[in-house]
Amino acid sequence: MLTKLTGGTLYDPANAIEGKVRDIYIRDGRIVSTPPASEPVHRSYALDGKIVMAGAIDLHTHIGGGKVNIARTMLPEDHREHVRRSTTLTRSGSGHATPSTLAAGYRYAEMGYTSCFEPAILPVNARQAHMEMADTPMIDTGGYAMLGNDDLLLEMIAEGAEQETINDYVAWTLHATQCIGIKVVNPGGINAFKFNARELDVDDLHPHYRISPRKILRTLSLALNNLGVPHPLHVHASNLGVPGNFHSTLSTMDAAEGLPIHLTHVQFHSYGAEGDRKFSSSAAEIAEAVNRHPNISIDVGQIMFGQTVTVSGDTMRQYANHGHAHPNKWTCMDIECDAGCGVVPFRYRDKNFVNALQWAIGLELFLMIDDPWRVFLTTDHPNGAPFTSYPHLIRLLMDRSFRNDLLSQINPDAAASSHLSTLDRVYSLYEIAIMTRAAPARILGLTDRGHLAPGAIADIAVYHQADNPERMFQQPMLVFKQGEVVVEEGRITRPINGTTQVVRPDYDPGIEKRLGDWFEQYHSIKLQNFRISDDEMAAGIGSAVTIHPCRGRN
Amino acid sequence: MWHNKIGNITNAVTCPGCGLSCDDLQLEVSDGQLVSLEKGCTLARSFFDTALTPHDHNPMIDGSRTSLDDAIAQSAELLRKAHAPLFAGLVTDVNGMRGTLEVADHCGAILDHCNGDGLFRNIRVLQDNGWFATTFTEVRNRADLMIVVGNQCFDRFPRLIERVLNPEHSLFSSASERKLILLGPWDNGSLPTDIEAMACTVIPVEHRQLSDAAGVLRGLVSGRPVNMQAFGDKTGDQLVELATQLKTAKYSVIAWSATELDFPHAELTIQCLVDLIKDLNLTTRSAALPLAGTLADVTSNQVCTWQLGYPLRTRLQRSYPEHDPLINRYQTLIAQKETDLLMWISSLSPQVVPPVTDSPTIVLGHPGMTFENDPDVYIPVGVPGVDHPGHWYRSDAVCPMPLGRLRESDLPAVSQIMMLLNNKLLQATGE
Numbered sequence: 001m002l003t004k005l006t007g008g009t010l011y012d013p014a015n016a017i018e019g020k021v022r023d024i025y026i027r028d029g030r031i032v033s034t035p036p037a038s039e040p041v042h043r044s045y046a047l048d049g050k051i052v053m054a055g056a057i058d059l060h061t062h063i064g065g066g067k068v069n070i071a072r073t074m075l076p077e078d079h080r081e082h083v084r085r086s087t088t089l090t091r092s093g094s095g096h097a098t099p100s101t102l103a104a105g106y107r108y109a110e111m112g113y114t115s116c117f118e119p120a121i122l123p124v125n126a127r128q129a130h131m132e133m134a135d136t137p138m139i140d141t142g143g144y145a146m147l148g149n150d151d152l153l154l155e156m157i158a159e160g161a162e163q164e165t166i167n168d169y170v171a172w173t174l175h176a177t178q179c180i181g182i183k184v185v186n187p188g189g190i191n192a193f194k195f196n197a198r199e200l201d202v203d204d205l206h207p208h209y210r211i212s213p214r215k216i217l218r219t220l221s222l223a224l225n226n227l228g229v230p231h232p233l234h235v236h237a238s239n240l241g242v243p244g245n246f247h248s249t250l251s252t253m254d255a256a257e258g259l260p261i262h263l264t265h266v267q268f269h270s271y272g273a274e275g276d277r278k279f280s281s282s283a284a285e286i287a288e289a290v291n292r293h294p295n296i297s298i299d300v301g302q303i304m305f306g307q308t309v310t311v312s313g314d315t316m317r318q319y320a321n322h323g324h325a326h327p328n329k330w331t332c333m334d335i336e337c338d339a340g341c342g343v344v345p346f347r348y349r350d351k352n353f354v355n356a357l358q359w360a361i362g363l364e365l366f367l368m369i370d371d372p373w374r375v376f377l378t379t380d381h382p383n384g385a386p387f388t389s390y391p392h393l394i395r396l397l398m399d400r401s402f403r404n405d406l407l408s409q410i411n412p413d414a415a416a417s418s419h420l421s422t423l424d425r426v427y428s429l430y431e432i433a434i435m436t437r438a439a440p441a442r443i444l445g446l447t448d449r450g451h452l453a454p455g456a457i458a459d460i461a462v463y464h465q466a467d468n469p470e471r472m473f474q475q476p477m478l479v480f481k482q483g484e485v486v487v488e489e490g491r492i493t494r495p496i497n498g499t500t501q502v503v504r505p506d507y508d509p510g511i512e513k514r515l516g517d518w519f520e521q522y523h524s525i526k527l528q529n530f531r532i533s534d535d536e537m538a539a540g541i542g543s544a545v546t547i548h549p550c551r552g553r554n
Numbered sequence: 555m556w557h558n559k560i561g562n563i564t565n566a567v568t569c570p571g572c573g574l575s576c577d578d579l580q581l582e583v584s585d586g587q588l589v590s591l592e593k594g595c596t597l598a599r600s601f602f603d604t605a606l607t608p609h610d611h612n613p614m615i616d617g618s619r620t621s622l623d624d625a626i627a628q629s630a631e632l633l634r635k636a637h638a639p640l641f642a643g644l645v646t647d648v649n650g651m652r653g654t655l656e657v658a659d660h661c662g663a664i665l666d667h668c669n670g671d672g673l674f675r676n677i678r679v680l681q682d683n684g685w686f687a688t689t690f691t692e693v694r695n696r697a698d699l700m701i702v703v704g705n706q707c708f709d710r711f712p713r714l715i716e717r718v719l720n721p722e723h724s725l726f727s728s729a730s731e732r733k734l735i736l737l738g739p740w741d742n743g744s745l746p747t748d749i750e751a752m753a754c755t756v757i758p759v760e761h762r763q764l765s766d767a768a769g770v771l772r773g774l775v776s777g778r779p780v781n782m783q784a785f786g787d788k789t790g791d792q793l794v795e796l797a798t799q800l801k802t803a804k805y806s807v808i809a810w811s812a813t814e815l816d817f818p819h820a821e822l823t824i825q826c827l828v829d830l831i832k833d834l835n836l837t838t839r840s841a842a843l844p845l846a847g848t849l850a851d852v853t854s855n856q857v858c859t860w861q862l863g864y865p866l867r868t869r870l871q872r873s874y875p876e877h878d879p880l881i882n883r884y885q886t887l888i889a890q891k892e893t894d895l896l897m898w899i900s901s902l903s904p905q906v907v908p909p910v911t912d913s914p915t916i917v918l919g920h921p922g923m924t925f926e927n928d929p930d931v932y933i934p935v936g937v938p939g940v941d942h943p944g945h946w947y948r949s950d951a952v953c954p955m956p957l958g959r960l961r962e963s964d965l966p967a968v969s970q971i972m973m974l975l976n977n978k979l980l981q982a983t984g985e
Binding site: 064066068069070072073074076079080083084085086091092093094095098099100101102103122124125127128131132135151193194195196208319325329330331332333334335336337338343521522523524525526528529531532533535536539540541542 | 555556557558565566568577578648649652656659660677680681682683684685686687688689690691692694695696717718722723724725726804805835838839841856857859860861862863864865870873874875876877943944945950951952953954955956
């Protein structure tokens with residue numbers, strides 16, 4: 001069957017198309033080149049005057065896994081205030097900061113998102129993360145497995161294991177957990193907290209293993225590079241939220257030694273310790289460093305004012321921040337010599353100096369980092385704000401007077417100590433399309449999405465033109481998933497389920513001998529039961545895998 | 555391992571006999587019968603023996619044998635007529651619970667687990683307060699001081715000592731450093747034999763005194779004045795010493811089974827323990843090990859929480875989820891006649907039978923189940939991990955364990971029954 005989208009105005013940065021009127025043809029769920037005129041078109045959509053982009057991709061959103069379910073459990077008040085009724089097509093759900101899985105999938109699709117990635121999968125909890133994402137309809141999903149706080153890796157590095165052995169372990173982990181990337185969270189720090197260390201800066205030595213976070217970062221980024229995994233090491237740096245932590249962030253960039261790394265929710269890592277309150281913006285220093293290092297990409301983790309909940313693998317920093325919990329309750333967990341998690345509810349207030357400055361710092365980063373291909377639009381859902389605030393965030397980037405209006409309402413001392421009022425830059429639609437489509441696809445190694453050229457999956461979002469970008473991005477006119485209309489005027493018309501995106505770098509299966517012995521002696525789960533098979537993904541967990549290519553081992 | 559393929563001898567089998575969920579069992583099954591079982595405890599043996607005993611697989615309507623089609627049609631008819639259906643028991647695997655929630659959403663059902671009382675003693679603390687918890691592998695490798703609260707944990711979780719508290723190998727805590735404290739209504743004659751290998755101290759405290767004990771320990775740990783009058787001199791001295799041990803331990807762990815703590819407001823006792831742990835973390839490391847998961851209470855609660863946004867004890871009558879941990883207790887709903895249909899799901903144990911009710915009752919049950927009063931519909935279902943593969947959660951709510959399939963069976967999984975029911979209900983409404 002041939003489908004034609006006629007007359008839409010395309011923003012397709014991967015193919016350098018900026019606001020050009022082009023027709024799109026779809027067959028068997030993929031975009032195809034213009035067919036011969038003799039071929040009948042079975043369905044066509046007149047999109048004159050409409051904005052057409054590839055489906056949006058969120059590369060960092062906590063939508064599945066144990067810590068999200070703990071947060072749901074802890075926030076009945078959030079769920080009571082935000083319910084979603086069942087319809088003849090869709091299931092019921094609840095929650096704003098931590099929506100139920102079905103509600104999250106529907107809402108993402110209603111905003112034109114077609115692929116989302118859970119950034120913090122504990123290997124031992126991977127089954128749950130995939131089960132939750134399988135129950136998140138409408139979107140394709142994927143995840144990054146957490147390494148760098150597991151006792152096994154730290155022991156290997158401390159013993160001076162060959163890089164090749166570590167590469168095998170990293171590759172094995174990607175296979176066993178059905179993930180597309182590797183993330184390190186507070187390198188070594190979550191583990192050090194289990195030994196009662198309360199801080200671990202980039203060049204501090206771990207209290208037991210006597211290795212530094214710098215060494216862990218370097219080892220893991222080299223492993224991914226050697227294995228040819230497209231997504232560089234996804235790094236949640238040391239000292240999240242600590243005033244003056246921009247030094248750690250700069251050291252983290254330095255630790256990569258030129259290898260590609262992705263620094264996540266950098267807003268939380270761009271703090272100085274200047275001024276009367278010993279808290280200041282160092283966004284300029286960070287942006288300047290990002291501009292100078294082409295191997296670095298970042299996502300922002302913008303905060304928005306209001307109630308949310310912070311969920312993180314960073315037990316050390318979540319524990320340290322528990323005094324800020326609002327409402328006053330919090331949970332932390334040490335997990336299986338693998339990592340941990342912390343859940344701390346949070347309310348960001350615009351009249352609070354620190355919160356207001358956090359808001360400004362996020363925007364400063366967006367506006368001071370030059371290359372939109374290396375900065376991604378995230379709120380670190382739900383840590384900075386729920387993902388539903390993306391349209392509002394896009395407006396802040398595209399509309400300077402709107403931004404300045406809001407700036408005038410926040411804590412005046414924070415506004416005065418920020419550069420924000422002097423930043424004239426506004427994002428164009430083309431740049432928004434880069435940071436929400438083309439660039440995330442590229443950095444994840446997904447050649448089949450994030451663009452509109454023949455061969456791409458026909459994941460497409462069509463928007464009404466509007467002066468207010470917030471309104472425009474809140475409610476697309478149409479969303480296509482694999483060539484089928486699934487959303488019309490912001491409402492689900494066809495519920496569907498996606499697949500799980502994975503990579504499969506080669507490795508020497510001999511590594512299982514060492515892993516098996518370790519599991520046998522120290523773990524409470526056997527290696528055979530730890531690994532998730534493709535059959536299990538498809539028939540048991542309920543989301544088949546889509547394998548994306550690696551570059552090949554070097 | 556999750557597998558659909560059947561082999562006669564199977565290694566690394568996960569046992570759904572209790573929330574420990576040991577996954578090192580070796581089973582030999584031939585012609586659908588258990589030939590041998592290694593490494594399993596008494597609960598494991600009883601679970602696999604019962605599941606692998608031949609039973610009648612026929613569905614029943616009012617006690618008479620019938621076809622699956624007719625049983626489904628009759629169930630759908632009953633569900634259609636019901637205004638306030640209650641789906642309870644909920645002893646099933648992840649996919650069984652997924653199917654149950656889909657039908658529940660469609661019918662506007664209320665959901666509770668047969669062990670809801672025990673489950674919610676913990677959940678309410680998590681909802682109101684949060685906690686600092688840990689998992690089995692951490693305890694194996696790090697814990698140097700372990701307090702086991704109550705006196706039933708070793709019966710409820712028979713391999714707790716071998717698998718968690720005193721393993722053969724440990725990364726950071728040697729057997730000589732490990733101390734075990736039993737804080738509960740113990741008399742010395744009844745200690746489990748495998749405790750003998752450990753340095754063990756009994757502090758005899760009645761269940762209802764546990765919150766006082768936790769409060770006293772909190773006070774002692776933080777150097778506040780405490781009133782020890784509730785305890786005798788000897789117990790008081792022991793608590794003083796325990797407080798010192800907690801402060802100096804590198805990684806202490808407090809374990810309890812909320813199901814055991816069956817007295818009014820036991821959730822406040824758990825909160826006391828949790829607050830003690832939170833206080834200890836100001837200077838050293840300490841964590842809770844809430845033991846749960848038996849009869850899939852953690853499993854069905856986890857799936858419910860991610861799909862609806864709330865734990866169990868949630869109702870869908872108004873076409874969206876509404877949660878209340880007290881109002882939606884199944885025993886109360888039945889006693890107060892606030893439900894007009896009971897669907898009882900119990901696929902792991904024939905002992906977990908439906909409660910007595912005047913309302914029409916549909917049972918999706920273990921094939922070995924027998925009834926004093928025949929339910930309106932009884933559909934024998936496959937046992938997860940025996941008749942079909944699946945997933946279930948062990949105690950910590952972090953590790954969903956894969957369940958394999960051990961024999962050929964014509965018993966449908968709960969998930970299959972739910973799919974058939976849902977299709978039937980959709981047909982009837984013309985959707």
